[in-house]
Amino acid sequence: MIKWLLVVVVAIVVLSLAGPFLSRYGLGRLPGDLTVKFRGKLVYIPITTTLILSLALTLLGRLI
DSSP states (O other), rough: OOHHHHHHHHHHHHHTTTTHHTTTTTTTSSTTEEEEEETTTEEEEEHHHHEEEEHHHHHHHHOO
């Protein structure tokens, strides 16, 4: 359980940092992705994008 939680947290951090790059390809604007203004800064939390990319990478890993 702890391993999966760690994977999800790391994925959210990586996708948050890659948000501007991913938005060019349509990711990051999905329903369920959150953009919160906190202390004058926009904080991007890509919940749905994380799940979709995780599913895609899992399927790719199973095929290989």
